[in-house]
Amino acid sequence: xxxxxxxxxxxxxxxxxxxxxxxxxxxxxxxxxxxxxxxxxxxxxxxxxxxxxxxxxxxxxxxxxxxxxxxxxxxxxxxxxxxxxxxxxxxxxxxxxxxxxxxxxxxxxxxxxxxxxxxxxxxxxxxxxxxxxxxxxxxxxxxxxxxxxxxxxxxxxxxxxxxxxxxxxxxxxxxxxxxxxxxxxxxxxxxxxxxxxxxxxxxxxxxxxxxxxxxxxxxxxxxxxxxxxxxxxxxxxxxxxxxxxxxxx
Amino acid sequence: xxxxxxxxxxxxxxxxxxxxxxxxxxxxxxxxxxxxxxxxxxxxxxxxxxxxxxxxxxxxxxxxxxxxxxxxxxxxxxxxxxxxxxxxxxxxxxxxxxxxxxxxxxxxxxxxxxxxxxxxxxxxxxxxxxxxxxxxxxxxxxxxxxxxxxxxxxxxxxxxxxxxxxxxxxxxxxxxxxxxxxxxxxxxxxxxxxxxxxxxxxxxxxxxxxxxxxxxxxxxxxxxxxxxxxxxxxxxxxxxxxxxxxxxxxxxxxxxxxxxxxxxxxxxxxxxxxxxxxxxxxxxxxxxxxxxxxxxxxxxxxxx
Numbered sequence: 084x085x086x087x088x089x090x091x092x093x094x095x096x097x098x099x100x101x102x103x104x105x106x107x108x109x110x111x112x113x114x115x116x117x118x119x120x121x122x123x124x125x126x127x128x129x130x131x132x133x134x135x136x137x138x139x140x141x142x143x144x145x146x147x148x149x150x151x152x153x154x155x156x157x158x159x160x161x162x163x164x165x166x167x168x169x170x171x172x173x174x175x176x177x178x179x180x181x182x183x184x185x186x187x188x189x190x191x192x193x194x195x196x197x198x199x200x201x202x203x204x205x206x207x208x209x210x211x212x213x214x215x216x217x218x219x220x221x222x223x224x225x226x227x228x229x230x231x232x233x234x235x236x237x238x239x240x241x242x243x244x245x246x247x248x249x250x251x252x253x254x255x256x257x258x259x260x261x262x263x264x265x266x267x268x269x270x271x272x273x274x275x276x277x278x279x280x281x282x283x284x285x286x287x288x289x290x291x292x293x294x295x296x297x298x299x300x301x302x303x304x305x306x307x308x309x310x311x312x313x314x315x316x317x318x319x320x321x322x323x324x325x326x327x328x329x330x331x332x
Numbered sequence: 333x334x335x336x337x338x339x340x341x342x343x344x345x346x347x348x349x350x351x352x353x354x355x356x357x358x359x360x361x362x363x364x365x366x367x368x369x370x371x372x373x374x375x376x377x378x379x380x381x382x383x384x385x386x387x388x389x390x391x392x393x394x395x396x397x398x399x400x401x402x403x404x405x406x407x408x409x410x411x412x413x414x415x416x417x418x419x420x421x422x423x424x425x426x427x428x429x430x431x432x433x434x435x436x437x438x439x440x441x442x443x444x445x446x447x448x449x450x451x452x453x454x455x456x457x458x459x460x461x462x463x464x465x466x467x468x469x470x471x472x473x474x475x476x477x478x479x480x481x482x483x484x485x486x487x488x489x490x491x492x493x494x495x496x497x498x499x500x501x502x503x504x505x506x507x508x509x510x511x512x513x514x515x516x517x518x519x520x521x522x523x524x525x526x527x528x529x530x531x532x533x534x535x536x537x538x539x540x541x542x543x544x545x546x547x548x549x550x551x552x553x554x555x556x557x558x559x560x561x562x563x564x565x566x567x568x569x570x571x572x573x574x575x576x577x578x579x580x581x582x583x584x585x586x587x588x589x590x591x592x593x594x595x596x597x598x599x600x601x602x603x604x605x606x607x608x609x610x611x612x613x614x615x616x617x618x619x620x621x622x623x624x625x626x627x628x629x630x631x632x633x634x635x636x
Binding site for chain 1: 343392398400403441444564574575588628630
């Protein structure tokens with residue numbers, strides 16, 4: 084169904100293109116809502132699209148997940164054991180941030196262009212809670228540590244050459260959503276670049292939500308927490324009693 | 333088949349979760365301990381956030397303690413009066429513990445405090461148990477050796493609020509069991525354990541209770557302490573994962589039955605020796621983690 088719609092869009096675009104030689108960029112995702120069901124174990128989305136570009140053009144895809152508070156902490160050895168001493172709390176760090184390109188990022192855009200277009204974790208407009216660490220350190224080693232630790236959790240990444248671009252016209256990329264993703268809205272940015280300049284940008288949203296019994300438990304736990312706690316205790320008492328009776332010899 | 337745990341927000345293989353419940357259940361049946369001191373660190377190793385591991389394990393211990401106390405109750409091995417004093421202390425302590433937990437979590441030191449508490453208490457208890465069981469095994473080889481005095485009188489017996497505990501054959505200050513249980517309650521809330529491994533030896537050696545009623549009475553009070561932790565954590569931090577607790581329970585119930593049967597075939601002091609070695613192994617593993625240089629000095633936590 085989605086593929087059908089996409090083909091029609093591309094066809095419409097092609098005919099429109101013959102009249103007007105403006106830049107056109109369309110993209111779509113195989114699914115725009117992902118359900119975290121009880122058997123969820125991560126998934127892959129296929130993002131595909133078309134562009135009226137040239138052979139040497141570049142495509143850059145940025146997927147960024149729900150923002151929130153993320154704490155980075157640094158350990159120091161005190162009296163023989165490793166203890167968290169300093170911390171930087173990022174107020175609006177995306178819990179998922181992945182960049183996909185068809186070529187090495189350095190060849191696609193200069194650092195200045197990346198700063199302007201907010202491409203890459205160094206150029207994210209991150210805010211932190213008050214800290215006595217100097218700004219140079221927060222936005223240097225601490226920001227690098229944020230990216231490094233989250234990329235170990237498969238949540239942040241830069242995947243160069245992951246986008247396959249054919250004849251400067253059709254592109255596709257597989258977007259991995261690991262098992263530990265946060266529910267919420269995921270922003271997708273598709274950028275069409277030529278010789279280091281942005282030609283067109285397209286945005287869309289993927290929504291990730293818990294569903295089924297898991298969602299029910301989560302909502303119950305958050306909206307009726309006292310009853311949830313009482314219920315959990317009652318359930319435990321009942322099953323403990325049942326077990327004792329069932330195995331009584 | 334993987335199962336996504338809605339509160340822990342991690343996906344684990346269902347066989348791993350039930351198997352973990354079964355394995356720890358087996359050991360707890362074998363040794364007659366709650367098993368929280370094994371389950372909580374193992375859940376954390378598996379990637380369950382420590383807050384969720386501690387709160388969920390409290391919920392599971394409610395069930396295993398109910399199941400355990402019924403057998404002791406039937407045999408009349410529960411001192412309800414002593415249990416009442418202990419549970420008052422335990423509820424007080426565990427309430428304090430839950431708030432302490434939230435505070436430590438906020439300042440980013442909860443993992444350190446959890447690990448340190450494990451190292452200290454498992455080290456002490458494991459060491460004492462090992463020495464005691466080695467002595468018992470040696471004594472068993474020397475027939476004719478005399479038992480020591482049941483308990484000694486010291487300053488603790490001079491405290492006010494004296495109460496008579498008929499079943500425990502004791503006339504002691506209520507402050508003693510209350511304080512003891514309050515202290516164990518704090519640890520229980522922070523470490524995600526029932527606290528039997530501290531409470532049972534303390535009831536025998538500090539309070540001087542007869543061994544026959546100790547386990548039943550301790551299980552009785554653990555039910556209320558862990559129920560209190562479950563409810564408080566549910567309200568305060570929403571970290572009780574009902575699905576995880578249910579699956580662990582499923583494994584633990586079956587595992588405990590096998591454990592009890594195997595345990596009946598082994599001698600008491602050998603069992604205690606084995607348990608001591610296991611407790612020390614967990615202690616050493618955690619101590620090692622605290623001491624070795626981490627591969628990355630920075631760590632990350634997605635808060636909300």
